Structure formats: structure tokens, C-alpha cells
Amino acid sequence: MENLSFAMNGGEGPRSYALNSSFQRSAFEAQKRLIDEAISENLDPTMTFTSSSSKDLITIADLGCSTGPNTFIAMHSITEAIKNHYRRHKLLPAHQTLEFQVFFNDQVSNDFNTLFKNLPPNRSYFACGVPGSFRGRLFPNQSLHFVHSASTLHWLSRVPKDIVDRSSSAWNKGRIHHTDAPKEVGEAYEAQFKEDLENFLNARAEEVVGNGLMALQIPAAPDVVADDNKEIDPGRVFELLGSSLIDMARVGIMTEEKVDSFNLPIFYSPVKGVKAILEENKYFSVEKMEPLNLETFYAAPNVYTFVSLYRVVMEDLIKQHFGGAIVDELFDRFTQKVVEFPDIMNLRKLKIVMLFVLLKRKL
Amino acid sequence: MENLSFAMNGGEGPRSYALNSSFQRSAFEAQKRLIDEAISENLDPTMTFTSSSSKDLITIADLGCSTGPNTFIAMHSITEAIKNHYRRHKLLPAHQTLEFQVFFNDQVSNDFNTLFKNLPPNRSYFACGVPGSFRGRLFPNQSLHFVHSASTLHWLSRVPKDIVDRSSSAWNKGRIHHTDAPKEVGEAYEAQFKEDLENFLNARAEEVVGNGLMALQIPAAPDVVADDNKEIDPGRVFELLGSSLIDMARVGIMTEEKVDSFNLPIFYSPVKGVKAILEENKYFSVEKMEPLNLETFYAAPNVYTFVSLYRVVMEDLIKQHFGGAIVDELFDRFTQKVVEFPDIMNLRKLKIVMLFVLLKRKL
Numbered sequence: 001m002e003n004l005s006f007a008m009n010g011g012e013g014p015r016s017y018a019l020n021s022s023f024q025r026s027a028f029e030a031q032k033r034l035i036d037e038a039i040s041e042n043l044d045p046t047m048t049f050t051s052s053s054s055k056d057l058i059t060i061a062d063l064g065c066s067t068g069p070n071t072f073i074a075m076h077s078i079t080e081a082i083k084n085h086y087r088r089h090k091l092l093p094a095h096q097t098l099e100f101q102v103f104f105n106d107q108v109s110n111d112f113n114t115l116f117k118n119l120p121p122n123r124s125y126f127a128c129g130v131p132g133s134f135r136g137r138l139f140p141n142q143s144l145h146f147v148h149s150a151s152t153l154h155w156l157s158r159v160p161k162d163i164v165d166r167s168s169s170a171w172n173k174g175r176i177h178h179t180d181a182p183k184e185v186g187e188a189y190e191a192q193f194k195e196d197l198e199n200f201l202n203a204r205a206e207e208v209v210g211n212g213l214m215a216l217q218i219p220a221a222p223d224v225v226a227d228d229n230k231e232i233d234p235g236r237v238f239e240l241l242g243s244s245l246i247d248m249a250r251v252g253i254m255t256e257e258k259v260d261s262f263n264l265p266i267f268y269s270p271v272k273g274v275k276a277i278l279e280e281n282k283y284f285s286v287e288k289m290e291p292l293n294l295e296t297f298y299a300a301p302n303v304y305t306f307v308s309l310y311r312v313v314m315e316d317l318i319k320q321h322f323g324g325a326i327v328d329e330l331f332d333r334f335t336q337k338v339v340e341f342p343d344i345m346n347l348r349k350l351k352i353v354m355l356f357v358l359l360k361r362k363l
Numbered sequence: 364m365e366n367l368s369f370a371m372n373g374g375e376g377p378r379s380y381a382l383n384s385s386f387q388r389s390a391f392e393a394q395k396r397l398i399d400e401a402i403s404e405n406l407d408p409t410m411t412f413t414s415s416s417s418k419d420l421i422t423i424a425d426l427g428c429s430t431g432p433n434t435f436i437a438m439h440s441i442t443e444a445i446k447n448h449y450r451r452h453k454l455l456p457a458h459q460t461l462e463f464q465v466f467f468n469d470q471v472s473n474d475f476n477t478l479f480k481n482l483p484p485n486r487s488y489f490a491c492g493v494p495g496s497f498r499g500r501l502f503p504n505q506s507l508h509f510v511h512s513a514s515t516l517h518w519l520s521r522v523p524k525d526i527v528d529r530s531s532s533a534w535n536k537g538r539i540h541h542t543d544a545p546k547e548v549g550e551a552y553e554a555q556f557k558e559d560l561e562n563f564l565n566a567r568a569e570e571v572v573g574n575g576l577m578a579l580q581i582p583a584a585p586d587v588v589a590d591d592n593k594e595i596d597p598g599r600v601f602e603l604l605g606s607s608l609i610d611m612a613r614v615g616i617m618t619e620e621k622v623d624s625f626n627l628p629i630f631y632s633p634v635k636g637v638k639a640i641l642e643e644n645k646y647f648s649v650e651k652m653e654p655l656n657l658e659t660f661y662a663a664p665n666v667y668t669f670v671s672l673y674r675v676v677m678e679d680l681i682k683q684h685f686g687g688a689i690v691d692e693l694f695d696r697f698t699q700k701v702v703e704f705p706d707i708m709n710l711r712k713l714k715i716v717m718l719f720v721l722l723k724r725k726l
Contacts, residue, residue: 055503055504055505057503057504057506099503099504101502101503101506103491108479108480108482109480111476112475112476112479112492113474113475113476116471116475116492116494117471117472119471119494126493126500126501126502126503127493127494127495128466128491128492128493129475129479129491129492129493129494130489130490130491130492131479131482131490131492132490137489138489139464139489140418140420140462140464140489141418141420141462142418143420143464
């Protein structure tokens with residue numbers, strides 16, 4: 001099966017990622033203190049290239065950057081934190097200055113034209129766009145000092161192949177995700193997540209210099225979700241979307257087979273699963289791993305905003321499978337279901353764990 | 364006056380740069396031997412970063428790359444020439460391999476989405492896009508080993524301001540270029556060209572490592588054009604376009620003022636002018652400077668192809684000034700004039716000099 005390639009909605013219209021990424025931004029706000037700490041506790045100034053006698057170069061990559069503005073806010077915070085760290089500890093000789101080169105990476109289908117048009121004019125870094133999947137190599141050997149990737153690693157590189165195989169015990173009939181599915185379906189998702197995260201780590205291990213840092217924000221699930229109406233599994237959102245599709249198949253808008261062959265390539269791994277994969281990797285040490293508190297930063301103001309947040313990230317994927325004609329009706333039906341189940345918009349109940357992870361490349 | 368920012372036509376339609384850049388490609392074919400020679404005679408393997416014990420990194424930038432495919436052909440040739448050079452002279456220890464990172468640069472308004480989509484899947488380099496004007500800094504200090512820029516430096520960063528100033532002796536009334544204009548107009552173009560080329564060289568001087576190379580293809584004019592029907596000044600093409608605009612103003616499609624305030628920011632410098640600017644620059648030595656023989660590589664097959672070659676590079680600029688509504692009629696009228704003066708399509712007569720220049724960054 002071919003690897004998936006899709007992207008957040010481009011442009012700057014009402015359904016663009018640029019205007020519908022406040023949830024992702026709230027997670028960045030929540031991690032800001034942790035990034036500052038990570039830099040001041042872990043940044044090794046001897047790892048940077050000294051390209052000449054007068055300049056010291058720090059290279060940063062944002063993997064899965066989409067079109068902005070979140071990536072610009074993140075890159076600004078990181079470069080400022082590094083500058084402050086150097087200044088505070090007088091890490092640069094008086095005649096030297098720091099230069100930054102920032103690599104903005106996303107899938108080839110990402111709208112890089114919009115990203116480039118919106119680059120902050122007063123940025124203090126040289127900007128580059130890097131198209132391609134971050135599951136594989138994107139950069140030269142030992143060429144990066146700091147890697148950031150936020151809300152990207154829960155996307156799988158492909159739908160696990162067994163779950164669309166009718167002859168497999170993991171065939172995921174009548175659902176678009178593993179929530180409430182037989183355990184084989186969840187296991188197939190989990191195996192794919194593990195393979196993808198390992199590929200990500202192994203590619204970065206080649207690219208990040210010794211002592212280089214990776215700050216990752218990984219959407220995950222609690223190890224246990226209380227089975228009462230006080231806690232809601234994050235997969236419930238996909239279940240509502242899936243049941244909207246099934247309703248549409250029932251009234252003949254599409255075939256049941258079409259829905260059966262569609263599965264979301266998203267996995268909110270239990271926290272302990274993420275931890276195990278990271279600790280098993282021999283190239284990076286886990287310097288920090290803690291959940292961000294999103295509640296204080298984000299609450300969807302209303303159902304339309306909530307639905308938009310999901311639409312902007314899923315629309316491209318849905319169009320690729322079902323065509324564009326069904327999208328409006330699908331999200332109308334999904335909106336209805338959210339209205340009937342408003343608790344799902346409440347982050348105190350919907351148990352998405354946004355894990356902040358700081359990794360350091362071993363020497 | 365603000366600097367101009369415009370780009371070649373994007374996408375892949377019938378009027379895209381991607382499908383209308385055969386002239387520019389012919390120039391690259393003609394320079395291929397010169398690039399190979401430049402690399403085998405001048406490439407200093409000690410200038411590259413040794414990022415680790417096992418990899419040697421060579422960074423290449425194509426400045427003004429547009430959307431491809433010419434830039435991909437050029438980057439392939441350059442990386443192959445470098446690989447062959449290393450292999451032939453056994454410049455790499457047995458356990459080392461070469462890595463390439465290629466930076467594709469053009470204006471922010473360039474269609475990078477199309478560029479990225481068409482990147483050769485089997486390329487042997489890591490690819491980045493770098494948006495912004497090459498008159499200023501784009502890359503960190505001493506971070507480039509090889510710079511290529513083809514058919515870009517005859518574009519000025521702006522229209523010389525005196526030529527649109529009614530009170531100036533350089534006011535360019537009734538023309539869109541300096542061809543056949545009073546000498547003050549030509550001098551204003553020349554001064555802008557000099558400033559722009561110097562800015563380009565000074566920015567690159569910061570970015571290119573010692574002994575690093577720049578291979579430039581600069582469209583220029585002969586120092587003297589014979590004043591008979593055997594030779595045609597390259598500015599004649601713009602004169603035909605300008606007279607088409609004036610005809611349209613005469614029949615009331617636009618005002619005369621609108622045409623007077625439009626001038627092409629293009630200058631085919633006489634060869635000796637280019638030579639003087641390059642030799643004056645204290646950061647680069649001129650290793651080679653010779654005209655490419657385009658005649659053997661390119662002849663416009665017919666008038667429509669010839670007009671398309673100009674349309675694709677000028678359309679954005681014309682739309683910005685006149686709006687999009689006049690473009691079709693303008694190029695219809697221009698086509699008529701080319702039909703009446705077919706010698707202009709003959710490269711034996713139209714005296715564009717495509718200068719190949721090899722510069723080396725002094726240590």
C-alpha cells in the first residue's frame with residue numbers, strides 16, 4: 001500500500017488551516033515554558049557549526065509545519081529562547097553573532113506558497129521550505145541542532161493494511177477508526193504507530209548533531225479512560241464522524257464498501273506506548289516527558305469552531321477517498337452529532353493527552 | 364520606489380514557465396561543458412564541510428530557479444559533475460560518501476508548490492526552497508559551496524526612478540525600454556543594473572565559502588551592434604511590445620499616461636559593462652567569461668512559440684501594471700508585429716549575448 005500524502009487545508013480562506021489552528025496554537029502556548037527550560041538546561045553551545053570566525057550558525061527544523069501562523073510563533077519563541085540563553089550565559093565571544101536557519105517541512109502537497117507569503121518580514125532567521133515525509137531522510141547528515149514537531153506524530157504514514165483486508169481478523173467493518181473495534185484493529189493501529197515513530201526517530205538520528213535537541217508534542221491518550229460520563233476517549237470524535245458516514249451510506253449517498261474501505265490514519269497512543277518506543281530508541285535520550293495542560297489555554301467557543309478544527313485537518317483526506325461532493329453534507333451531519341453530544345467539546349472530559357517530549361541526540 | 368517582485372508564470376498550463384522555457388534550457392545545454400570544466404578545474408574539495416567522519420556535504424543554490432524543469436536539469440548536471448570529479452580524482456576516503464543539499468531560490472511570488480511537486484523523485488540531493496530576492500541575504504554566512512543563476516541578472520530590482528519622473532531629463536515618454544531612447548534613459552538603466560549586480564555579488568560574498576564557485580549566465584548585449592539589417596539589438600523585441608501598447612493607448616484601450624509610467628525592468632548590459640562590474644568586485648575573482656553559442660541549440664520553431672517565450676516571463680509584470688484584461692489583446696498585437704518583422708526570431712541576427720561567467724570566492 002502506498003504511503004498517504006495529504007495536507008492541512010491551504011490558502012487563507014474560512015476553511016484554511018491558517019484560520020483554524022487555534023487548538024494547535026494553544027498547545028504551543030502551553031509548551032512555551034517547557035521549551036524555554038529545555039533550551040536553558042540542555043542546549044550545548046559547542047555543538048553548533050562555527051562557519052567562520054564571526055558567525056555561529058544554529059539550524060532548526062519544524063517538521064509538519066503546515067502553512068502558519070503557528071509555526072512562525074513557535075520558531076520565533078525558539079530562536080528568542082536560544083538568543084536569551086546565549087546572552088545570559090555569555091556563550092558568544094564579543095565579536096561573534098548568532099545566525100539561525102529555519103527549515104519548514106511538510107508534505108509535498110502542503111501549501112508552501114501560502115507559508116512563504118506569510119513569513120514574518122522581521123524574522124531573525126534565514127527561511128527554507130523542505131517538502132517531503134518526515135518518516136524518511138530530509139536533511140544531510142548531522143546538519144540540525146534543534147527539531148520541533150507539534151501535533152504531527154499521531155498521523156500514521158498509512159492505514160494499517162490488515163484493517164481493510166476482508167480476510168483478516170483485523171478487518172474494520174463499519175467503523176473508520178479503532179474506537180470500539182475488536183482488539184485486533186487497535187493492535188494494527190498500534191503496530192503502525194510504532195513503525196512510524198521508529199522511522200521518524202531513526203531518520204532524525206542521522207540528521208541531528210550530537211547533543212542536538214528534539215522538542216516534540218505528541219497527541220496521545222491516557223493509559224486508562226474512566227468508563228463513565230466524566231471522561232471521554234479522544235477516539236469518540238472519530239466515532240461521531242464515522243457514524244455520520246455510515247448514516248450517509250444507509251441513505252444511499254455512498255456504498256457501504258466505500259465507508260468500510262475508509263479508515264482514519266490517526267492513532268492516539270496510550271502514554272505508556274509512546275514512552276516505551278522512545279525509551280527503546282538507542283540514539284536519543286528522553287530528557288523530559290510530561291503532559292501539557294491545555295484546558296487553561298483552549299476551549300472551543302462553539303460547535304462551529306469545534307467542527308472547523310476537525311474539518312481543516314481531515315477534509316483533504318476525505319476528498320481523496322470519497323470525492324469533494326460529500327464533504328459539506330458530511331460535516332453538517334457531524335455538526336448535528338456534536339450538538340447532540342456537547343460534552344465532547346469539553347477538554348476536561350475529552351481526554352486528549354498532549355505529551356511534551358524533549359529528546360537529546362546521544363553523542 | 365518599492366522593489367519589484369514578480370515571477371514567471373506558475374502552474375503547468377499552456378502559458379506556464381514550465382512549458383515555455385525551452386530558450387532558457389538551450390542556454391543551459393550550451394553551458395554544460397563549461398560547468399563540467401569549471402568543476403574539474405576549480406572545485407576545491409577542502410572547502411566542503413565535513414559534518415562527520417562518514418559524510419561530506421556540498422551545498423548548492425540555484426538563484427532565480429522558477430518552477431522547473433530547467434532548474435532540475437541544471438542541478439542534476441552540477442551534482443553529477445561534482446560526483447565524477449570526486450570519483451576521478453579519488454578525493455573521498457573510501458569510507459566517506461558525498462551528500463548534496465540544493466537550495467532552490469526565487470521570489471516569494473514564485474510557484475513553489477509546482478516546483479516541489481515536480482522535484483525528480485530519484486534526485487541525489489536534499490531539496491529546499493528559499494523564497495526571497497537574491498539582491499539581499501538569503502543564506503547563513505559561508506554556507507554555500509556552489510551557486511548557479513541562469514538568465515536572471517538582466518532583471519532589475521526596480522524601474523530606474525528617473526525614467527518615470529516627468530521633470531527628469533531621463534523621463535522615458537512613449538517607450539517601455541531604453542532602446543532608441545535619449546542617452547539619459549539608457550544611463551539610468553545602466554546605473555540600476557550596476558547597483559543590482561553589486562548587491563547580488565556582495566550578498567553572495569557573505570554566503571559563499573572561500574574558494575566556493577558561482578556559475579552565472581548573464582544575458583547581455585554586444586558592445587557594438589552593426590547598424591544594418593544583419594544585426595538586431597535585443598531591445599528591439601521590447602520596442603515591438605512597447606509599440607503594441609502605444610497602439611492600444613491610441614485607440615483608447617488605456618491612457619497614454621498608463622503606458623508612459625510602464626517600463627520594463629530589464630537591461631541587456633553591453634559585455635564590457637558586465638566585465639567592469641565583475642572585475643571591480645573585490646570578493647570574487649573572474650575565472651572565466653565567455654559567450655555561449657545559442658544558435659546551435661535554439662531556434663524558435665514558429666512565431667507562437669517565440670511570443671509564448673516572452674509572454675511567460677512578462678505576463679505577471681504587465682498584469683500588475685495594466686490589469687489582466689488587456690493581456691490577450693496585447694500579445695495578439697505583439698504577435699502581429701513579430702509576423703511583420705520575422706528576422707527578430709533569428710538568433711543569428713538578434714544579438715543577445717549569453718555570457719557564461721565563472722567566479723571564485725577569494726579566500
